[in-house]
Amino acid sequence: MDLQSLILVVDDDPDLRKLISGFLGEHGYRVIAAEDAAQMRRMLDEHRPDLVILDVMMPGEDGLSAARRLASEAGPALIMLSALGTDTDRIIGLEIGADDYLAKPCNPRELLARVRAVLRRRQSAGAPSGNLYEFAGWHLDVVRRDLRDPGGTFINLSNGEFSLLRTFVEHPQRVLSRDQLLDYARGRDSEVFDRAIDSQISRLRRKINERTPAELIRTVRNEGYMLLPAVTRL
Structure with a gap:
């Protein structure tokens, strides 16, 4: 189990938050959750997660705006989830700075595979060579x-x-x-x-x-x- 990685799930749908959080928790990750961008910001300050799974369409500040701020601050790794699954939407999400973009509804196992891949890339890119x-x-x-x-x-x-x-x-x-x-x-x-x-x-x-x-x-x-x-x- 990868207990060292902390994942923040941000989605205004409580059932989906519970589903994703529970599934990732069953596979060894520590998971916290937020219902909107404002709560996400507080969680980022308090917990410093390694990866954020962020819904695009949320009340208040939308996910794209929140993603821009995360990228500008060189924040944690980011996977965006959206019901808008066209190629254009995916390209926009990736250009903003997301590490990956997944259309909703998504298979939890595919999300888990994307999480593992993004964390591996981040860890490999930032891993020092010294001991x-x-x-x-x-x-x-x-x-x-x-x-x-x-x-x-x-x-x-x-x-x-x-x-x-x-x-x-x-x-x-x-x-x-x-x-x-x-x-x-x-x-x-x-x-x-x-x-x-x-x-x-x-x-x-x-x-x-x-x-x-x-x-x-x-x-x-x-x-x-x-x-x-x-x-x-x-």
């Missing part, structure tokens, strides 16, 4: 499994601590639930985390706190954990 992450002066080399503090001192990590830290630097400034951390970390390591994830994070946090006074990993009550600083991939 070194920098955050708050710290450096993590995920190939060499080498963590250095801001002074350049090597910090020894267990397999579990390394897998968790790698998960955090690959998903910075996002609250990650225990289930998400388990899914990400278990995929890279055979070490069992189910009953030990809190203690693993406590040990990782202690090793970091010995070298810096700043809080880097925050516990978010009843939600999970978050790496606070921005991360740069070098």
